[in-house]
Amino acid sequence: MNRLSVMSLGNRALVLLITLAVLFFGVVAALSAKRELFPEMSLPMVMVSAQYQGATPQVVEGQVTEPLEQALQGVEGIDTVTSTSSTGSTQIMAEFDYGRDQDALVRETQVAVDQIAPMLPDDVDTSVMAMSTDMMPVMLLAASSENLDQQAMASTIENVLIPELESVPGVRSANLTGLPADRVEVTPDEDELDKAGIGVQDLADALEASGLLMAGGTIDEDGRSLSVTTGDQLTDLGEIEDLWVRPSAGADPSAALPGAPPAPAPSPVQVSEIADVELVPEAATSIARLDGDPSVALMVMATPDGNTVEISEGVQKVLDEQSDLLGDDVSLSVVFDQAPFINDSITDMFEAGGYGLVASVIVILVFMLSIRSTLVVAVSIPVSVLVAFVGMQAFGFTLNMLTLAAITIAIGRVVDDSIVVLENIRRHMDYGKERMAAVKDGVREVATAVASSSFATIAVFLPLAFVGGMVGELFMPFAVTSSLALGGSLIVALTITPVLCYWFLRPAEVGDSTREEIERKAHEREMRSPMQRAYLPIIRWITTKRRTATVVTLAASVLVFVGTIALAANSQTDWLGEAEENTYTVVQELDPGTSLETADAEAVKVEEALAGMAWIDTYQVNIGGNPMMGGGSSQIDYTITADPDTDQIRNRDVLRDTFADLDTEYEPRLDSMGGMGGSGIEVQVTAEDQDTLAEAAGMVEDELRSIDGADDVTSGISASQPALEVHVDGEKAVEEGLSESMIGQTVSAAFNGRNVGTATIEDIRRDVVVLVQDAPQTVAELEELPITTPTGREIELADVAEVTEVQQPPELTRIDGVTSTTVTANPSASDLGAVSGEIMTALDGLDLPSGATASLGGVSQDQTEGFAQLGLAMLAAIVICYLIMVATFKSLLQPLMLLISIPFAATGSLALLLMTGTPVGAAALIGMLMLIGIVITNAIVLMDLINQNRAKGMELGEAIVEGARHRLRPILMTAVGTIAALIPMATGMAGGGAFVSAPVALVVIGGLITSTLLTLILVPVLYQLVEVRRLKREAKAEARRERRRARARAKAGANAASNGSASAATVGDVPEDRRDEGRRPRLPSWAAPSSQPENSSGCGPVRPPRSRVSMAAISSAVSSKSNTSMFETIREGVTDLGMTTRPCWRCQRSTTWAGDLPCRRAIATTSSWPSTAPCASGLQASVTTP
Secondary structure (H helix, E strand, O other): OOOHHHHHHHOOOOOOOOHHHHHHHHHHHHHOEHHHHHHHOOOOOOEEHHHHHHOOOOHHHHHHHHHHHHHHHHOEEEEEEEEEEEEEEEEEEEEEOOOOOHOOOOOOOOHHHHHHHHHOOOOOEEEEEEEHHOOOOEEEEEEEOOOHHHHHHHHHHHHHHHEEEEEEEEEEEEEEEEOOOOEEEEEEEEEHHHHHOOOOHHHHHHHOOOOOEEEEEEEEEEEEEEEEOOOOOOOHHHHHOOOOOOOOOOHHHHHHOOOOOOOOOOOOOOOOOHEEEEEEEEOOEEEEEHHHHHHEEEEEEOOOOOOOHEEEEEEEHHHHHHHHHOOOOOEEEEEEEEHHHHHHHHHHHHHHHHHHHHHHHHHHHHHOOOOHHHHHHHHHHHHHHHHHHHHHHHOOEEEEHHHHHHHHHHHOOOHHHHHHHHHHHHHHOOOOOOOHHHHHHHHHHHHHHHHHHHHHHOOOOHHHHHOHHHHHHHHHHHHHHHHHHHHHHHHHHHHHHHHHHHOOOOOOOOOOHHHHHHHHHHHHHHHHHHHHHHHHHHHHHHHHHHHHHHHHHHHHHHHOOOOOHHHHHHHOOOOOOOOOEEEEEEEEEOOOOOOHHHHHHHHHHHHHHHOOOOEEEEEEEEOOOOOOOOOOOEEEEEEEEOOOOOOHHHHHHHHHHHOOOOOOOOOOOOEEEOOOOOEEEEEEEEOOHHHHHHHHHHHHHHHHHOOOOOOEEEEOOOOOOOEEEEEEEEHHHOHHHHHHHHHHHOOOHHHHHEEEEEEOOEEEEEEEEEEEOOOOOOOHHHOOOOOOOOOOOOEEEHHHHHEEEEEEOOOEEEOOOOOHHHHHHHHEEEOHHHHHHHHHHHHHOOOOOOOOOEEEEEEEHHHHHHHHHHHHHHHHHHHHHHHHHHHEEEOOOOOHHHHHHHHHHHHHHHHHHHOOOOOOOOHHHHHHHHHHHHHHHHHHHHHHHHHHHHHHEEEEHHHHHHHHHHHHHHHHHHHHHHHHHHHHHHHOOOHHHHHHHHHHHHHHHHHHHHHHHHHHHHHHHHHHHHHHHHHHHHHHHHHHHHHHHHHHHHHHHHHHHHHHHOOOOHHOOOHHOOOOOOOOOOOOOHOEEEEEOOOOOOOOOOOOOOOOOOHHHHHHHHOOOOOOOOHHHHHHHHHHHHOOOOEOOOOOOOOOOOOOOOHHHHHHEEEEOOOOEEEEEEEOEEOOOO
């Protein structure tokens, strides 16, 4: 990494140009980024729908739903299959594992449905569609009028407004909903039919066979290819009236007089002669009102690549431009629009990030007391952030709540690397070094540590790639964006910061003083600073009172660890939190079969309460189903838009209290809308049959209502409603030539008419229906329903079937093939875990009917699985950080000292969450994951400097004191600067994004407070404890080796004495410069040992006398040399003093100068002349210079 800095310093102009380019492209990327509320997610869900007109829920379940479910179970990766069978239709939701390609899932599901299709009833129509966020409208408008009826208002909107809306870039369609559709009704005149000799069947057949376009082929003539099409589309009511109807048979022979010839066959007639043709609205099945006035809904759908904010702005522009054309009679209001909330949230987060940046810069200025130094560091923040924006565009990420939260959180962290580099460079300049040398030396000392700490902080996000489910999909952009910003900060710290330091920082004025004197004065100034005056007594106490400091520190650490466990046990838990959007939905469930008039009366009560709340901007009611969320005929949906400047949590509480006081049997419940997360709890109830399921669900619902922390309890099972069933007698029907299907079609046509096709009237395709007869109004009229047999005989329904009244559920739900339903509740407090625990205890105590089960699911299950996955991710992050530190320190033991401090960092995080009432959720756990990398950042820099001091020859205590003292300011600066930058996010200034950024910020702030204390106190204690034990072990090992050498020498001397003087030469006879020959390289001639003996044996273990050469003389001689090689400088310096070389007095092997001076190998590894230095062969043995 140091090479990168050296290259940057050698190419300063290029670094400037690259920086300007990054700034330009970063700004462009930020301004052009697509804005959304949440990241784009591919939901692994596929919806299979099937229509079976006229079939009861039981028939649909048995003949359609079950075969489709079995087919879907064969699709690879299927997780859950949930089906809902209702009258005439079924919907099956297939959920797959996250990470699967949605297009592939749709194809595989379609293949499975096509394979089972031949086994379904003939009249069943199926469809397969992918579930995605694109299915939800980006805007919902409501149109109301005091003067126009709904049809006239809808016609004005369709002709004037919708074409303009669909021309807005990014808009896929704009559709009116909640408006009864018109249809063409053909009402036969019975008298005219009899006169013309034509039956209703003849009329229906004629209409069904008309208005069709049929392709006939092509004709090639005169070089042209002409396509042939037969038929005309029906585009006008008059064209339908002009159609000709021909009787299906001749005249009845009995109609002629006796002896007369047969009567002629009836002539064809036109429809207008035998029936009335009208365009009439279908019967209303729902009612919609906006602020109390009748309304229709207008949904604006976006294309997959549409920009929500740009679409909203375009639609608002169209509404302003078209308001004059719509006139005063039509009033349009925005009921739902994500764009303002997105814009406000993004603006708030940008402001919070800006405040954080300013706060961080102020902290740096206070610590550095230099505008130049502050500006150098301040530049790193916007450059790193803009690097993240460029990376986001490269990865295709949008600007949303999660990516912006990552950037705002990173603002406090990206400055750390630059602070460490800048502070070290400035310290070297204060020592009087030349500018370029100071920059290079300053970067070289910290480059490895800074890179390792940044890699560790980035690497903690790697395990998120293996976290599945929504959390993995949701927070992956957060992790990548944070990594981009942190990676950018590392590059900035090692390239741009050194160049800026070279340009803007000034070295200390040397004058007539020597560099040693300047360095000494700088050290004195540092030690007089308030921070060091407060810290030095503590760190010196740690190193001098080693045993006491170790016991006290470790005892305090144990107490803190116990406190951490206690805090974790008492912490509230949540999952994804809840975005404070200003749009709410309220659902009011009525009894099945409730009439539209009764439902309307209930809705009026709620509307009157809503009208009295001043903080509500608009409210819309949909009786009979919500156009956005669906719903049945017995459901009322309210969409409420609140003033965005009000307290949204308080607003929801006010609504709950108001609904509880309403004089109604059906209490409305608050639902969630448009937000990510929420804290809904689901209890999944299963049983063997519908009756048992209803009983078990009722017991679970009652139990949940008795729990104080559970609000808005509702059951997914619908009460049975009365219905009429027509049971066909198969034997009698066959005798009459009828089938069950033919009888069912006749009954359906009696109520709904016979659909004979479509006609394009006023450019809208409308159904054409022949009204066979008036719909039966009583059971008796139904039993008397006339049915025409294939032979032409007319019989009554009662002749071939029995009509009975039964109680049946309006819909049947199955989960993975088991009859099921869901009971839901919302926790009144933010402690999802506590409420879930109470519900689990309550469920365990329930005595459910035989065959019934109840299990906790929904968001509670997501929380349990997510916590487990994120816990494993944190363990994996710790392992990754350990590997990085092992590579940095070349030691297996030292990284463990830093890992021990990680659990203690959680103390501050949990304490701050508890004090602020913030639950531990997914966002807080992501903050914990980040904290793992942040905690070891400062510790890595501190320990790296201590190791460098040890390599320079400092004894253990001095190395710890000097390392901790020099790293005090950068550690405090980075910690306080990061905390200051995160305070705006922690206090909720991020607006709508606070549900993500606030927990992360609180966790990091609390963890930084405790981890900073751990770094400055616990890490030195652990380092000293481990190193002292290691030195003792090595000293014992060296003593053992010395004893073995002594015994070997004694044995060699004894052997020499016994062999006599004529034996082989002794060790003393061998030239000293050849003793190690064959075992190690020969020393150069200048480093050869002196021939002057130290004692009688030449180089024995006796300590030689001290040299008379003073340390000042050696320092002066060394400083007078200009050699780049420090070892060469020392050699030439001591040679000028006439000093001789000799073996080290301690180890007898390495060459040293002037007696007690450090040996050659020890000097070669030092960067400055120490007062003490270790012997080369045993670093634990120190020799003292004169």
